[in-house]
Amino acid sequence: MAQKNRLKYILLGLLKKQRQTGYDLAKSFDSDIGEFWTANHSQIYPLLKRMEADHLIAHEAITVGQKLQKKQYYMTSAGQQTFNAWLKSPSDLTGSHDEFILKLFFIDDPKSELLRPMITMQQQYHDEKLHHLEQQFQEKFPNQKRIDQDFGHSLVLRHAIDRERGYSNWLAEMVKTIKTE
Amino acid sequence: MAQKNRLKYILLGLLKKQRQTGYDLAKSFDSDIGEFWTANHSQIYPLLKRMEADHLIAHEAITVGQKLQKKQYYMTSAGQQTFNAWLKSPSDLTGSHDEFILKLFFIDDPKSELLRPMITMQQQYHDEKLHHLEQQFQEKFPNQKRIDQDFGHSLVLRHAIDRERGYSNWLAEMVKTIKTE
């Protein structure tokens, strides 16, 4: 597999919230989910067909006006199960397509018992990553001379560190929020 | 094109720093550049061939020990030009593969006159994005009830806002750094 077909899970997650057409799903990538993932209708339509063939979703044909045929897609129970299994599976974030964020997006209940273990795993990952990055910075840029020699690299590494710090803080905030819920 | 072949520019940028083999280039994606982009050797080797056919790079065969053949790749002047043109071209960041960061990585001179205009463009983009996201949050989550109804979405949106704020701060810091240089 080229990737783990995250788009499939995104579509399932969106359909879980409400039954909708391929067109509606495609629009979601211009706003909401668009902050974290992109997809075009030309990728969505064929995938919906495949998912229907796999019995993860089904559709109801609706006629609008005189002729316009819409396909209102909805999740099957198999789709539900597949989606739930994905939520529980370990998240990877190769290529900066952060799968954890993706999963989080679909957990609408603040009391979900999935949240805490997911966050804990993520905290561990990001703490380690932050530590690793800080070490890298120390090694590669111990003084101003090195920074001036490879300025862009130092900026980018600093950005990565900032990003991880921000990520960690955000996770810590999250823990507080669900604690008081 | 499926994307704008950013990997090509990454390889050029890495070769600009020093001539090296495909194997060496592949290793870079385990550390350095690995924070921002991933690539496997199976993608790198064929691309190097294509780039050589396009005269962007060339190689020198080196024999190590008795038989081992290495291909030491290096940039041609055409490659230089292509790379420089890329640095000056507008950056897009669809799919969270942030091209600006990628470009920055390759600007090793803190006095480069490319930096300021690039940063300015980026600041504008991220300020607008931040504003847009904050508005989104206000619209979608005006009260706690809405947050509880769509908890994950709210967290993820908050994360996006944090991320943009972090990005903006980082850009502002950068401006200060290059100012005093």
Add this chain to the structure above:
DNA sequence: CAAGTCATGTAAAAAGTTACATGATTGA
């Protein structure tokens, strides 16, 4: 001398982008 790393490749498949194509409905 064996394990780990260095070194280079190809093949098959999945994922994603861009372009091509068509037609209906809605609101100004």
Add this chain to the structure above:
DNA sequence: TCAATCATGTAACTTTTTACATGACTTG
């Protein structure tokens, strides 16, 4: 009525991943 938007699809191509494949060098 005309432009914008709704709605669905296919084709061609590029990018990316995973797996297959081979062999040399280095260090303990």
